Amino acid sequence: MSNRMINILVPVISVILGLLVGAIVMAVSGYDPILGYTALWNGIFGDSYAIGETIRQITPYILAGLAVAFAFRTGLFNIGVEGQLIVGWFAAVYVGAAFDLPKVIHLPLSILAGAAAGALWAFLPGLLKAKMKIHEVIVTIMMNYIALHVVNALIKTWSGGGDKTERILDSASLRSDFLASLTDYSRLHYGIIIALMMVVLMWFLLEKTTMGFELKSVGFNENASEYGGMKIGKNIILAMVISGAFAGLAGAMEGLGTFGNMYTRGGFTGIGFDGIAVALLGANTPLGVIFGAVLFGSLKYGALNMPNAAQIPEEIVQIVIALVIFFVACGYAIRLLLSKISKKKEAK
Amino acid sequence: MEYVIEMLNIRKEFGNFVANDNITLQLGKGEIHALLGENGAGKSTLMNVLFGLYQPEGGEIRVRGKKVDITDPNVANDLGIGMVHQHFMLVENFTVTENIILGNEPTKGGSLNISAAAKKVAELSRQYGLNVDPYAKIEDISVGMQQRVEILKTLYRGAEILIFDEPTASLTPQEITELIAIMRKLITEGKSIILITHKLQEIMDVSDRVTVIRKGKGIGTVITDESSPEELASLMVGRQVVFKTEKGPSHPTEEVLTVKDLVVTDSRNVEKVKRLNLNVRRGEIVGIAGIDGNGQSELIEAITGLRKVKAGTVAINGKDITNKRPRQVTESGVGHIPQDRHKHGLVLDFPIGHNIALQTYYQKPLSKGGIIDYKAIDRFAEGIIEQYDVRTQGPHEPARALSGGNQQKAIIGREVERDPDLLIAALPTRGLDVGAIEFIHRRLIEQRDNGKAVLLVSFELDEVMNVSDRIAVIYDGMIIDTVIPSETDEQELGLLMAGHSRKEAAAIQAEEGDDKHVQ
Ligand SMILES: Nc1ncnc2c1ncn2[C@@H]1O[C@H](COP(=O)(O)OP(=O)(O)OP(=O)(O)O)[C@@H](O)[C@H]1O
Ligand SMILES: [Mg+2]
Numbered sequence: 001m002s003n004r005m006i007n008i009l010v011p012v013i014s015v016i017l018g019l020l021v022g023a024i025v026m027a028v029s030g031y032d033p034i035l036g037y038t039a040l041w042n043g044i045f046g047d048s049y050a051i052g053e054t055i056r057q058i059t060p061y062i063l064a065g066l067a068v069a070f071a072f073r074t075g076l077f078n079i080g081v082e083g084q085l086i087v088g089w090f091a092a093v094y095v096g097a098a099f100d101l102p103k104v105i106h107l108p109l110s111i112l113a114g115a116a117a118g119a120l121w122a123f124l125p126g127l128l129k130a131k132m133k134i135h136e137v138i139v140t141i142m143m144n145y146i147a148l149h150v151v152n153a154l155i156k157t158w159s160g161g162g163d164k165t166e167r168i169l170d171s172a173s174l175r176s177d178f179l180a181s182l183t184d185y186s187r188l189h190y191g192i193i194i195a196l197m198m199v200v201l202m203w204f205l206l207e208k209t210t211m212g213f214e215l216k217s218v219g220f221n222e223n224a225s226e227y228g229g230m231k232i233g234k235n236i237i238l239a240m241v242i243s244g245a246f247a248g249l250a251g252a253m254e255g256l257g258t259f260g261n262m263y264t265r266g267g268f269t270g271i272g273f274d275g276i277a278v279a280l281l282g283a284n285t286p287l288g289v290i291f292g293a294v295l296f297g298s299l300k301y302g303a304l305n306m307p308n309a310a311q312i313p314e315e316i317v318q319i320v321i322a323l324v325i326f327f328v329a330c331g332y333a334i335r336l337l338l339s340k341i342s343k344k345k346e347a348k
Numbered sequence: 349m350e351y352v353i354e355m356l357n358i359r360k361e362f363g364n365f366v367a368n369d370n371i372t373l374q375l376g377k378g379e380i381h382a383l384l385g386e387n388g389a390g391k392s393t394l395m396n397v398l399f400g401l402y403q404p405e406g407g408e409i410r411v412r413g414k415k416v417d418i419t420d421p422n423v424a425n426d427l428g429i430g431m432v433h434q435h436f437m438l439v440e441n442f443t444v445t446e447n448i449i450l451g452n453e454p455t456k457g458g459s460l461n462i463s464a465a466a467k468k469v470a471e472l473s474r475q476y477g478l479n480v481d482p483y484a485k486i487e488d489i490s491v492g493m494q495q496r497v498e499i500l501k502t503l504y505r506g507a508e509i510l511i512f513d514e515p516t517a518s519l520t521p522q523e524i525t526e527l528i529a530i531m532r533k534l535i536t537e538g539k540s541i542i543l544i545t546h547k548l549q550e551i552m553d554v555s556d557r558v559t560v561i562r563k564g565k566g567i568g569t570v571i572t573d574e575s576s577p578e579e580l581a582s583l584m585v586g587r588q589v590v591f592k593t594e595k596g597p598s599h600p601t602e603e604v605l606t607v608k609d610l611v612v613t614d615s616r617n618v619e620k621v622k623r624l625n626l627n628v629r630r631g632e633i634v635g636i637a638g639i640d641g642n643g644q645s646e647l648i649e650a651i652t653g654l655r656k657v658k659a660g661t662v663a664i665n666g667k668d669i670t671n672k673r674p675r676q677v678t679e680s681g682v683g684h685i686p687q688d689r690h691k692h693g694l695v696l697d698f699p700i701g702h703n704i705a706l707q708t709y710y711q712k713p714l715s716k717g718g719i720i721d722y723k724a725i726d727r728f729a730e731g732i733i734e735q736y737d738v739r740t741q742g743p744h745e746p747a748r749a750l751s752g753g754n755q756q757k758a759i760i761g762r763e764v765e766r767d768p769d770l771l772i773a774a775l776p777t778r779g780l781d782v783g784a785i786e787f788i789h790r791r792l793i794e795q796r797d798n799g800k801a802v803l804l805v806s807f808e809l810d811e812v813m814n815v816s817d818r819i820a821v822i823y824d825g826m827i828i829d830t831v832i833p834s835e836t837d838e839q840e841l842g843l844l845m846a847g848h849s850r851k852e853a854a855a856i857q858a859e860e861g862d863d864k865h866v867q
Contacts, residue, residue, distance in 0.1 A: 210710045210718050213702070220697045227654060227684070227692040228706040229675025 010331045018324030035310040043305025044298045052183025058297030062195040063250035064275025065289035066202050067243045072284045074239035075219025080140025081247040082272025083147030084118035088248025090151045091117035093255040093262045096168030106171040111252050118248015119241045126240030130233035152264040163264045174257035189257030203286040215239050349376040352540050359406035367393040371566040373559045380541045382555035384584050386781040387753020388739035390564045391544050395511050399431045400424040430502025431511040436494050438486045445469050445482040448501045472503050476533050492523035511542045517779045520640050528554050546781045548577040560584050585783040593789040598817040600629035604770045604801035610660035612650040620646040622825035633802040635816030638845050643825035644805050648774050652684045653677040683768030685776045693759045694747045701729035701743025704762050736761035752779045774805040789815050809838045823847045
């Protein structure tokens with residue numbers, strides 16, 4: 001079996017296995033799996049509205065996945081994507097609401113504000129790692145909490161004690177009547193295009209530029225990279241900043257596309273943490289991240305339909321979704337099985 | 349002969365590449381059996397098959413006459429096979445005993461029973477004359493000691509058959525002598541040994557028989573006493589090998605490297621280089637002779653910008669480069685073959701092609717305006733791979749998959765090809781086969797003949813003697829003397845390296861000479 005074949009087969013088999021075990025769980029708990037999966041399917045692809053919403057849900061997952069994957073590829077573990085996303089969301093909404101500018105300036109500026117905020121939030125852990133060798137995992141985790149509570153406080157101050165920001169102006173919005181009418185007035189927005197552009201950007205940076213060469217090299221072996229004339233500290237900071245910018249963009253998509261404002265939050269969005277799984281499912285490659293995000297986004301969104309349409313309790317739904325993702329993550333074992341089978345065939 | 353191990357017609361493939369092509373090796377009981385072959389010939393691969401790390405595609409393995417299927421290292425352990433790897437596998441901040449019991453910890457009532465294990469380790473250590481402190485931490489003991497811990501590890505697990513993969517490559521001459529004594533002791537205690545080494549003299553000294561492989565194929569097995577280093581070398585390479593590289597007289601001209609009153613400290617802030625002075629001129633090879641740990645590494649790292657200079661100056665072609673960044677040093681005309689190829693020399697997870705471009709990836713024609721032309725890198729790498737006989741499947745193979753010696757040849761190609769005014773070669777032939785050593789020496793001399801300066805650091809006396817035009821002896825962070833190879837001998841050099849002055853050395857040599865007369 002060719003490698004290419006295996007690479008395509010593995011995720012497919014994983015998903016099927018996950019669905020099968022999920023079906024058993026549903027059946028054992030006394031629910032009809034066929035009904036359940038029909039509801040899931042309809043939740044994802046049932047009508048144009050569902051499709052629009054699914055794509056909308058996938059968008060931030062792609063960007064969060066890119067953030068984690070980019071850091072991974074450069075030898076860093078960015079667990080701070082969640083916090084970077086939150087500050088990115090707020091910054092984008094702030095610029096989107098506080099200024100009145102023509103759309104050609106206002107929208108890009110708001111998006112950039114989100115990216116810049118995320119980058120800034122990641123800069124600090126990068127700096128601490130580069131200068132003082134403080135591990136980025138600890139710092140980024142803590143920065144998540146700081147982001148959450150600082151942003152909550154900012155929203156309260158800005159709104160004079162309220163729990164939500166002003167709405168962004170139309171000139172800063174990613175929404176479009178065209179996309180809305182196409183998908184039966186879902187909240188689908190242009191963010192998906194930005195996310196896909198970022199996928200290309202990550203690939204380009206890593207695979208085509210001297211910057212990517214250095215970032216990867218430093219991630220693999222700092223000593224040899226220093227020997228090769230690279231600046232270690234600069235590259236660590238740069239890697240964190242780029243990763244943080246992706247995360248900030250994920251927040252900007254929520255702020256400028258899906259919601260148009262920001263509420264104070266009791267807890268994390270979870271997108272940043274799911275981004276870790278998305279990146280791992282996609283083997284930290286740009287294309288793989290799309291696959292991971294599509295899987296995560298559609299399951300998360302489609303699952304919302306299962307309690308309504310098939311009366312399956314929320315908890316069981318969560319278990320089924322987790323099982324599918326679990327099996328995909330186990331792809332390695334399946335890969336091993338496949339290569340054994342194909343070897344046996346060759347031997348015959 | 350009674351065989352404890354028989355590897356018959358072993359075949360091991362990596363993809364389309366055949367690393368072992370029907371190789372047969374039979375190890376007699378109580379024998380030291382050497383395995384000889386060029387870099388990349390497939391020695392480590394064959395031993396990894398025996399140790400259960402790789403599964404062969406063909407052939408069979410018999411242990412004490414019984415056919416076995418060694419599916420993983422645990423099976424090998426149970427069969428009494430132990431392996432001392434080329435790169436040690438020890439946990440730095442664990443003690444000797446902790447490292448040895450790792451994986452099968454003895455317990456007493458559910459809790460770890462370290463003291464019983466330590467006692468057993470001490471006993472084994474005494475029995476085989478290893479002199480290892482069971483409670484010492486790995487990070488605090490020398491490389492030679494660490495190797496003994498690896499040996500103990502195998503003995504502790506009841507190994508009867510020991511595999512040594514290039515055990516002497518990173519040892520000092522003193523440590524090598526001790527290791528050889530240990531191996532002999534192991535044999536008298538009834539063990540059998542397979543030894544991989546590139547040093548023919550070691551093979552002649554300790555082994556009973558030698559199996560030679562070339563490019564993955566078994567060439568045959570010879571009895572050591574009936575052979576000679578010359579024969580072994582030609583069996584292995586497939587042609588005659590010259591041991592002493594021919595070179596004409598040197599014609600040094602202006603100074604390229606000038607080191608003045610250099611002071612360098614190590615990471616614990618201990619002075620390792622103490623007001624050192626050194627110069628290397630165009631058209632000469634200066635060898636730095638000394639025992640490991642006398643400041644060689646710190647000196648090289650300070651020149652190349654990898655370590656801060658505390659006081660003093662370094663200049664290239666009269667231009668001050670003290671405390672300049674490595675890239676600035678490189679660009680002022682310095683090439684550097686680093687001492688530790690896995691630490692500084694290579695990004696092991698990168699393809700070998702990327703590694704060959706590690707110093708030049710940002711320059712034209714390999715990249716333009718920040719965009720890398722990977723096709724150009726491939727072409728460049730293919731050129732070096734061919735010219736320097738790097739045995740690899742191509743520029744896209746990960747550096748990690750290359751054999752040790754071929755990794756080294758790639759580094760040397762990368763550094764020499766830039767044609768630097770000053771080429772610093774630190775232990776350039778460590779782990780290389782005799783053919784490759786000859787090749788590297790010729791390259792160094794060629795650089796010299798082209799009017800470049802070469803600074804060679806080596807722990808091997810014969811290498812320093814053969815290749816250098818001038819030998820600077822380093823001792824305790826200072827150059828204590830400079831000698832001309834033709835005017836000295838290994839004995840005098842050895843005494844100088846131990847810190848004696850030339851006068852003292854002469855006196856000691858005269859005394860020894862007298863002793864011989866008396867006898
Ligand atoms: N895991 C691997 N994948 C692909 N090729 C490999 C792998 N391991 C070894 N090889 C190839 O097999 C060949 C033999 O390698 P091996 O390490 O056995 O050589 P060796 O005889 O030990 O050489 P050296 O003296 O340099 O250590 C080399 O060409 C190497 O590139
Ligand atoms: Mg080897």
